[in-house]
Amino acid sequence: MTRTKSSVSPARRSSDGKDASPSLVLGIMSGTSVDAVDYALCAIGPDRVDLRKHWQARYTLPLQRRLHAAAAGTATSWEVGALHHELGRFFVRGLGKELEGVALSAVGLHGQTIFHQPDPAAPATLQIGEPAWLAEALRVPVVSNFRAGDLAAGGQGAPLATLFHQVVFGRRGEFVCVNNLGGISNVTALDWREGEEPRVLAFDTGPANVLMDIAARHYSKGRRSFDLNGAWAARGTVNGELVERWLTHKFFHQPPPKSTGREVFGEKFWERALAEATRAHLTPEDLLATLSEFTAASLALNYSLHLGGVPSRVVACGGGAANPDLMRRIRSRLQAWQPTVEVVTSEELGWGKQQIEAAAFALLAYRRLRHLPGNLPATTGATRPVVLGQVTVP
Numbered sequence: 001m002t003r004t005k006s007s008v009s010p011a012r013r014s015s016d017g018k019d020a021s022p023s024l025v026l027g028i029m030s031g032t033s034v035d036a037v038d039y040a041l042c043a044i045g046p047d048r049v050d051l052r053k054h055w056q057a058r059y060t061l062p063l064q065r066r067l068h069a070a071a072a073g074t075a076t077s078w079e080v081g082a083l084h085h086e087l088g089r090f091f092v093r094g095l096g097k098e099l100e101g102v103a104l105s106a107v108g109l110h111g112q113t114i115f116h117q118p119d120p121a122a123p124a125t126l127q128i129g130e131p132a133w134l135a136e137a138l139r140v141p142v143v144s145n146f147r148a149g150d151l152a153a154g155g156q157g158a159p160l161a162t163l164f165h166q167v168v169f170g171r172r173g174e175f176v177c178v179n180n181l182g183g184i185s186n187v188t189a190l191d192w193r194e195g196e197e198p199r200v201l202a203f204d205t206g207p208a209n210v211l212m213d214i215a216a217r218h219y220s221k222g223r224r225s226f227d228l229n230g231a232w233a234a235r236g237t238v239n240g241e242l243v244e245r246w247l248t249h250k251f252f253h254q255p256p257p258k259s260t261g262r263e264v265f266g267e268k269f270w271e272r273a274l275a276e277a278t279r280a281h282l283t284p285e286d287l288l289a290t291l292s293e294f295t296a297a298s299l300a301l302n303y304s305l306h307l308g309g310v311p312s313r314v315v316a317c318g319g320g321a322a323n324p325d326l327m328r329r330i331r332s333r334l335q336a337w338q339p340t341v342e343v344v345t346s347e348e349l350g351w352g353k354q355q356i357e358a359a360a361f362a363l364l365a366y367r368r369l370r371h372l373p374g375n376l377p378a379t380t381g382a383t384r385p386v387v388l389g390q391v392t393v394p
Helices: 061-072 077-093 132-138 147-152 162-169 210-219 228-235 240-246 267-279 284-306 324-337 356-369
Strands: 023-030 036-045 048-058 106-117 124-128 142-144 175-181 184-191 199-207 313-317 342-345 390-392
Touching: 023 356, 036 356, 048 077, 048 162, 048 356, 061 077, 061 106, 061 267, 077 106, 077 124, 077 132, 106 132, 106 356, 124 147, 132 142, 132 390, 142 356, 162 175, 162 184, 162 199, 162 356, 184 284, 199 284, 210 228, 210 267, 210 284, 228 284, 228 324, 240 267, 240 284, 267 284, 284 324, 313 324, 324 342
Parallel strands: 023 106, 106 142, 175 313, 313 342
Antiparallel strands: 023 036, 036 048, 106 124, 142 390, 175 184, 184 199
């Protein structure tokens, strides 16, 4: 796929770090892993994005179970409606006292995705968490429902963190990839070897933590929500035959723009994988190792098929970047493809693994309130740049 230059100009961090009147915007993000909500308070101006504070609010186990049921399609409309408002109140409780004394300008609320289907025949997406509760509690505008505008303009509704990646991690004269390892893995390729603006390509590569998290919950009977530090996977033996079989999935070979979610790589995929693993007599550790290897292999496969070149650096972020076993496998797969690729984490570059997605939606909220486009059509597939998000005012 031919990469295209950015069609909108994102805010940039200034060289002297000065801005006369940056806005304090709170970004709130809860991802496909359905484990916790990230809050990122950012100072944002026309040419800067600076993190001021980050904190998390973990979902309770009962709330997690209800969100999983909603994402799996087994919750009733009544249950989803009640959950939509309960989640809005949860976002308010998660504020705690972190904003005391803060002159907040706005909130960018991603919400919890329970359905995402970018198929052009019947595109749809749904993020729940009623924003009115935050607007009432904070008395500032809350921007939410970011993905629908891009979807309506013919895009995939994802990825939407691309502008932020360009602001923070783009390096003039280099080809850098930023890979978020949340529930789903998505990459932003920033080729800045020529021209005043980087050539940008961004898309989902497939699963990151989602299948491993489901496996951890299954084998622990709900006592664990993830494989801490990849410890189970590190003790297992990879079943290469299953990995190669799963890599034939049509999504990996589909050219960008493309996006995916739990509908493809969630509970239904897990049920088939578990059945195959049972027939192959895999232990829990073996299946965790096989799923971890599958994640790394599918990421590398997408790079080799769709990037159109070799990056000099890959920056890993999101929860998966804290998993040593997964990072070892990703580094091994990428360097088997191209030995010169440098693989680092965002934390090594000053941005915590869990801060980036929330900060990206703070930037998108800032742009929405200034009527600036938030999508890159070259990466989402939209027909035009779109001002993203709907505003709830107190």
